[in-house]
Amino acid sequence: MSQTVIEVKDLCKYFILHQQGGIRIDALDNISFTVEAGTCVALYGPSGAGKSTLLKTLYGNYLPTSGSILVHCPGGVVDIAKADPRTVSMLRHTCISYVSQFLRVIPRVSTLDLVAEPLLCAGVDEETARRRACDLPARLNLPARLWNLAPATFSGGEQQRVNIARGFIRPTPILLLDEPTASLDAMNRKVVVELIKEACANDCAVVGIFHDDDTREQVATSLVHINEHHDAELKSA
Amino acid sequence: MILQQDATASVAQETETAPLAGYNFAYLDESSKRMVRRGLLKAVAIPGYQVPFAGREMPMPCGWGTGGIQVTASIIGPDDVLKVIDQGSDETTNAVSIRSFFKRTTGVATTTHTKDASIIQTRHRIPEEPLTEAQILVYQVPLPEPLRWLEPSEQETRMLHALEEYGLMNVKIYEDIMRHGTIAMSFDYPVRVAGRYITAPSPIPRFDNPKMHQNPALQLFGAGREKRLYAIPPYTDVKSLDFEDYPFTVQHWDEPCALCGSTTSYLDEVVLDDKGTRMFVCSDSDACQATLARKQAAQETHNQGTTSSNGCEA
Amino acid sequence: MNMLNSSTPLLKARNLTKRYGEHIGCQNVNLDLWPGEVLGIVGESGSGKSTLLNMLSGRLTPTCGQVLYRRDPSSQLLNAHHTQTTETGNETGTHDPDAGLEIDLHTLSEGERRRLLRTELGFVHQNPRDGLRMRVSAGANIGERLMARGDRHYGHLRTTALEWLDKVELSQARIDDAPASYSGGMQQRLQIARNLVTSPRLVYMDEPTGGLDVSVQARLLDLIRRLVRDMGLAVILVTHDLAVARLLSHRLMVMYHGNVVEEGLTDQVLDDPHHAYTQLLVSSILQG
Numbered sequence: 001m002s003q004t005v006i007e008v009k010d011l012c013k014y015f016i017l018h019q020q021g022g023i024r025i026d027a028l029d030n031i032s033f034t035v036e037a038g039t040c041v042a043l044y045g046p047s048g049a050g051k052s053t054l055l056k057t058l059y060g061n062y063l064p065t066s067g068s069i070l071v072h073c074p075g076g077v078v079d080i081a082k083a084d085p086r087t088v089s090m091l092r093h094t095c096i097s098y099v100s101q102f103l104r105v106i107p108r109v110s111t112l113d114l115v116a117e118p119l120l121c122a123g124v125d126e127e128t129a130r131r132r133a134c135d136l137p138a139r140l141n142l143p144a145r146l147w148n149l150a151p152a153t154f155s156g157g158e159q160q161r162v163n164i165a166r167g168f169i170r171p172t173p174i175l176l177l178d179e180p181t182a183s184l185d186a187m188n189r190k191v192v193v194e195l196i197k198e199a200c201a202n203d204c205a206v207v208g209i210f211h212d213d214d215t216r217e218q219v220a221t222s223l224v225h226i227n228e229h230h231d232a233e234l235k236s237a
Numbered sequence: 238m239i240l241q242q243d244a245t246a247s248v249a250q251e252t253e254t255a256p257l258a259g260y261n262f263a264y265l266d267e268s269s270k271r272m273v274r275r276g277l278l279k280a281v282a283i284p285g286y287q288v289p290f291a292g293r294e295m296p297m298p299c300g301w302g303t304g305g306i307q308v309t310a311s312i313i314g315p316d317d318v319l320k321v322i323d324q325g326s327d328e329t330t331n332a333v334s335i336r337s338f339f340k341r342t343t344g345v346a347t348t349t350h351t352k353d354a355s356i357i358q359t360r361h362r363i364p365e366e367p368l369t370e371a372q373i374l375v376y377q378v379p380l381p382e383p384l385r386w387l388e389p390s391e392q393e394t395r396m397l398h399a400l401e402e403y404g405l406m407n408v409k410i411y412e413d414i415m416r417h418g419t420i421a422m423s424f425d426y427p428v429r430v431a432g433r434y435i436t437a438p439s440p441i442p443r444f445d446n447p448k449m450h451q452n453p454a455l456q457l458f459g460a461g462r463e464k465r466l467y468a469i470p471p472y473t474d475v476k477s478l479d480f481e482d483y484p485f486t487v488q489h490w491d492e493p494c495a496l497c498g499s500t501t502s503y504l505d506e507v508v509l510d511d512k513g514t515r516m517f518v519c520s521d522s523d524a525c526q527a528t529l530a531r532k533q534a535a536q537e538t539h540n541q542g543t544t545s546s547n548g549c550e551a
Numbered sequence: 552m553n554m555l556n557s558s559t560p561l562l563k564a565r566n567l568t569k570r571y572g573e574h575i576g577c578q579n580v581n582l583d584l585w586p587g588e589v590l591g592i593v594g595e596s597g598s599g600k601s602t603l604l605n606m607l608s609g610r611l612t613p614t615c616g617q618v619l620y621r622r623d624p625s626s627q628l629l630n631a632h633h634t635q636t637t638e639t640g641n642e643t644g645t646h647d648p649d650a651g652l653e654i655d656l657h658t659l660s661e662g663e664r665r666r667l668l669r670t671e672l673g674f675v676h677q678n679p680r681d682g683l684r685m686r687v688s689a690g691a692n693i694g695e696r697l698m699a700r701g702d703r704h705y706g707h708l709r710t711t712a713l714e715w716l717d718k719v720e721l722s723q724a725r726i727d728d729a730p731a732s733y734s735g736g737m738q739q740r741l742q743i744a745r746n747l748v749t750s751p752r753l754v755y756m757d758e759p760t761g762g763l764d765v766s767v768q769a770r771l772l773d774l775i776r777r778l779v780r781d782m783g784l785a786v787i788l789v790t791h792d793l794a795v796a797r798l799l800s801h802r803l804m805v806m807y808h809g810n811v812v813e814e815g816l817t818d819q820v821l822d823d824p825h826h827a828y829t830q831l832l833v834s835s836i837l838q839g
Contacts, residue, residue, distance in 0.1 A: 018827030019834055060816060062823040085802050085816040086585060106776065106798050107769040120780060387684065400662040404669075404699025408684070411691045411698065414705050415727055480705040 004072060005173060005205035006035040006058065011067035011081070013053060027053040028064070029230040037173070040196060040206040042220035049226040051209045052101075055178050057081075058207060059098045060088035071095065073173060093122060096174040099167030101182065103159045108150045111137065111162055118170045136165035140191055156183040168195050175199055177208035181215050193218050256344040263310040264342045269293050273311035273466070277457060280468035285430030286398070287381050292464040302335060302360055303461030305377035309339065309358050312373065312457070318346045320354035325362040325503070325520035332360075349523050361424075363445040365502045365524035368454035370471060376439045378460040381467065383427040383437040403435050406478060414483055423488065429476045430469055444487045444503045449475040494519045497528035559621060561586045561753055561785050562607065563653075567616035569602050576602035577809040580616070586752065589779060589786040591800030591817060593793060593832070599809040601757060604789045608674055608755045609656035609664045618656040623671055623752060669696050673746030673754035677761040679738035682745070683730045689716065689741055690726040696749045715744040719774060736767035740774065747778060753785045760795055772798050793836055797821055805829045 013028040027050045035041045043051040056062040058069060060080050069080040073095040078087055092098070097118070105114050116133035120126065137147055140161040146154065151162050160183050167175065177196070181189045189212075196219045199206055210216035216223075226232045261267065269291075276290040295303040313319065319339055323332040327349040335358060336347050348354050351366040358375040368374060384394045387405050397405065406427055413420050420426075426443035430436045438449060439458060449456065449469060456469040469475060479485040493500045495516040502524055504517040519525035560583040569576035577599030584590050592600045605611035607618055656664060668674065676682040683692055690712040697708060713723050719740040730738050739759060746754055759775065760768040776799060779786055790796050796803055796817060803820045805813040805828065813826040824830045 015823075016825075018830050056822065061818050063815070063819060063825070085814075085819070086588075088816055088819075089801055104797075106773050108766075109773050387687070396661075400665060402662075402665065402699060404695050407698035407703070408687055408691045408695050411694060411705065411708065412687055415688055415690060479703075481703050482706050 002036040002038055002203075004034050005037050006072075006207065007068075007070040008033050008058070009068045009070070011054070011057065011069065012065045013050075013057060013062060014065055026230055028057070028226075031067070031224075031226070031230075031232045033224050033232065033234045035174075035205045035207055037203040037205050038200050039221040040200050040208065040219045041222050041224055042216045043207065043209050043224050043226060044216065045226035045232075046228055049228055050230045051226055052178060054224075054226065055176055055207065055209060059096060059176050060092070061098075071174065095172055096176065097167050097170060097172045098176045099164055099178060099180050101178045103151060103163045105151070107152055110148050111142070111151055112147050114151065114162060115165045115169055118166055122170055124170075132169060133165075136169055137161070139195075140165060140188055157185065157188070160184060161188060164192060164195070168199070171199070171202060171204065173204060175204050175206045175208075177206065177210075179209050179211050182211045189215055257341050260342055262315075262343055263313050263339065264296070265293060265307065265310040269307075270311040273307055276466045277308065277311065277468060280457070280466045281455070281470050283434070284470055284473050285428075285434030285436040285467060287434075287436075287465040287467045290464055290466050292461050295461070296338075297334075299462040300379065302331065302358070302377035304459030304463075304465075305358050305360070305375050305461075306335060306338070306459075307461065308375045308457050308459035308466065309356060310342075312375075313339065313343055313345060313356060315343070315345060317355045318348050318353055320348050320351065320357045320523075321359075322357065322362060322364065322521075322523075323360045325364075325505070326522045328522065350527075351523055359441075361440050361442075362503070362520060363441055363448045365499075365519070365521045366527070367448075368452060370453040372454040374452075374454050374456045376441075376456065376458045378437065378439040378458045378465070379462070380425070381437055381458065381460040381463050381465040383425075383435050398434060401433070403429075406435050407480075410478060410480065410483075414480070420479065420483055420485070426485075427478050429478060431473050432476075435478070436467060436469075442488065442503055443477065443485075446475070446477045446485070447487065451475075490517055492517055494525060494528075497525045497532065499525065499528050502528075560584055561588075561621050562787075563617075563619040564607060565617045565619070567603065567606055567618065568614050569599075569606060569611065570614045575599075575809040577606075577806065580811055582804065582811075582814075584753070584785055584787065586785050587779075587783045588802065589784075589788060589800040591796035591803045592787065592789045592806060593791065593796050593803060594806035595791060595832075598806040600789045600791075600806045602809075603806065604755055604757055604787060606657075607787055608672065609659070609668065610674075612657055619653050620656050620667070620672075620753075622652045622654060624652060669699055670749050671752050673749075673751040675739075675742055675746055675754060675756040675759050677758035679730065679735070679742045682742040683738060685731045686729055688727045688729055689721070689733075692730060692741060692745050693748050696745065700749065711748060715748055718747075718778070719744045720770070734767075736763050736771060739763065739771060743775070743778070747782065747784075750782065751784070753787070756786060756788045758790055758792075759788070760790075760792070768795075775799060793821060793832065805832065 009032050011028055011031040015025045015027060017023050017025065031054065043054060045051055053062060057064050064081045067081060071078050071080055071091065073091060078091060080088060112130065112133045115136060116129040119129035119132060142158060142161050146158065151159050164180055181192050184192065193215060196206055223235045224232050225235060273290060276288045280286065280288045293307060295306055297303060319336065320327065321332045321336040323329040326332060339345065340347055351357065351364040355371060356373050356375060357364065360377045363374065382394055384397055384405055386409055388394050388397065410420055413422055423443055424440040425437055426446055427435055428438055428446060428449065438446060451472050451474065453471050455471050458467045477485040490504050494502060494504055496518050499519055502519045502521060505520045506515055506517055508515050562584040564580055564582045567580040568578040580603055592603060594600045602611065606613045609618065674682065690709060693712040693715050694708040697711065702708060712726055716723050716726060721737055721740055730741055733741060760771050763771065772795065778784065788800055800817050803814060803817045804811050805820060805826065807828040813820055813824065813829045820829060821833055824833050
């Protein structure tokens with residue numbers, strides 16, 4: 001019996017758009033599921049069902065309206081839905097990695113510096129961080145001539161690989177992936193699949209949204225299906 | 238030239254006459270003197286602290302030593318003996334006219350000999366001859382605020398003094414070393430008095446700074462235009478600011494005084510003709526003459542000694 | 552980020568209020584800032600963010616409320632304040648053995664406050680002219696805080712100044728130039744070096760990238776982020792630029808008409824804004 005890492009219970013989230021007459025948009029309705037260490041849960045469902053919202057809520061990026069998200073970390077159990085910003089911030093530094101859909105970083109900072117940043121923030125010394133920062137771009141077939149350039153001029157796929165490298169460089173108990181393979185070619189998709197499988201093998205709990213069925217089938221150990229009514233059911237893959 | 242002759246003539250004339258009628262002793266009225274004295278007492282009580290005072294109009298423009306004159310006028314009594322120097326000399330216009338001013342308004346005795354004076358008013362020098370506890374040195378001060386160089390606001394400089402925030406003063410010294418490779422300030426070199434207030438010594442050469450330290454004489458400072466008084470009581474520590482690796486030093490000359498041969502006094506450079514011939518002579522004219530007189534006396538004794546073959550050495 | 556684990560805030564504000572007669576500068580602001588944390592304060596002009604920053608830095612006296620700063624335990628100036636601080640250090644309770652470390656910036660004497668501001672604290676002004684001595688050299692600008700602290704070795708001051716020019720990516724050859732001859736971006740980097748030379752624990756920044764070209768901004772942002780991380784600095788950053796706030800700050804406070812209307816993790820506030828004003832602010836960002 002593997003250890004539960006994430007417990008989502010009765011999670012609800014709606015947005016109120018004050019600028020548009022205060023209309024209410026329901027995004028998540030009573031969602032519950034759990035994620036064990038060493039498994040990969042894929043969120044899937046129709047566009048607009050709330051997959052991204054759910055993933056962002058798990059990262060503390062969106063505040064849920066009600067419900068709880070219990071995270072079992074080395075430091076203890078924390079409810080992200082109610083934790084204060086500092087605790088969430090600490091969890092992100094020690095426990096949760098997140099690969100967003102788009103790269104959003106300081107302009108004019110080189111690729112290697114960007115990739116090394118999560119390690120530096122975690123207190124790894126500069127030399128080690130820089131050495132390790134070279135490994136992932138290489139594995140992701142990012143041409144070495146790009147490593148010392150800032151990613152602003154990179155193609156979508158290249159930027160996404162920088163983003164993935166930033167997410168994977170620092171192994172954490174929880175990894176959240178928002179369409180990591182969306183703009184990648186088959187060869188690099190394969191690398192990402194390998195990276196995810198390695199993470200799972202290292203007892204990481206992975207939650208992801210995967211655009212293409214192929215990748216999802218390869219990595220997912222279970223599925224959370226979110227329907228158009230924004231509620232969900234857990235299935236095994 | 239004519240003016241100076243007149244002044245000398247009137248001085249000669251008044252040595253016999255009483256002080257000018259119709260004026261109070263030492264020109265200032267007694268309540269003004271008391272006001273200045275109260276300021277001076279406060280200044281002595283807080284060494285180096287600038288005490289504001291209600292400076293009076295004097296019968297000469299600011300910049301001619303009105304601050305020093307008001308201090309002297311407030312402390313001088315009938316038994317005092319006054320010496321006035323300007324850049325070390327007793328005989329420049331400024332020194333002569335101030336001396337004559339006090340002579341006419343008080344009738345006190347004046348002198349050019351440092352050791353005979355009880356009050357010495359000075360512009361830009363400290364006499365070479367060591368002062369005694371019985372003497373008071375009165376400085377004429379043009380700019381009393383040493384921090385003004387970097388901080389134009391009076392309110393702010395007062396605050397900096399009050400809080401002892403003196404980093405700024407070292408910024409100035411840093412800039413000096415950076416520009417010139419050495420501390421190039423040669424006049425008005427800032428000092429710290431009694432380990433507390435940073436004070437402007439008035440534009441004396443930095444050669445004179447060490448004389449302020451632990452001086453037995455009372456040192457009083459008056460700034461007429463800026464209306465400030467300050468003081469260094471006898472036997473007070475006065476330290477010239479510096480850096481550990483750029484310690485304070487005084488000027489020195491490669492040649493002795495061309496007149497008296499002194500190697501220990503502050504020398505002025507005098508240009509002799511249009512070809513640029515120059516010589517270095519003591520700035521302190523009284524000390525120079527004294528050295529010269531001593532030398533001549535020694536020479537004569539020596540001559541006598543050689544003629545009479547007496548054992549002078551014993 | 553080990554410093555986030557430390558359990559006591561570096562700076563606390565309690566019910567901080569400033570009224571200008573009838574007009575409210577800002578009111579009832581409460582905040583805790585931990586060591587190593589960057590707190591962004593955003594809002595439009597006149598929202599009270601600069602008023603708040605000036606009160607938090609002790610430069611403006613509040614109408615009511617407290618700003619409690621926790622002193623560096625290794626500071627030698629500490630003992631002098633001990634009696635005073637036990638009265639104000641009520642938040643942690645008198646049983647806390649080091650409750651005396653906490654001082655109210657607004658009950659300190661002027662001299663102590665100024666001393667704190669040039670040692671443990673720093674202030675980076677929007678206009679570098681307000682934070683630099685424009686007529687003295689860059690080296691003296693960097694060295695001034697050290698000289699105020701009592702450093703009296705020209706050679707050491709020089710070495711430190713060169714190190715800091717390097718750290719803020721200014722040419723060491725410019726050490727003897729007055730900042731008046733520097734570009735705006737260089738002046739701002741010099742101002743940062745001048746503040747950081749005493750290794751402060753908390754730096755206040757008022758629109759630090761405000762008057763700069765976009766290209767210069769990016770480098771400065773990267774520099775600030777690196778220095779903050781390497782030195783474990785806590786920063787209170789006032790900006791009206793949400794992009795700057797997103798890149799630099801860990802947490803965000805949104806001010807509107809003198810009130811804090813929303814606060815939280817930076818990305819949470821910007822991506823999932825709840826208050827109507829924040830939604831307006833976020834929706835008004837130009838998409839590059």
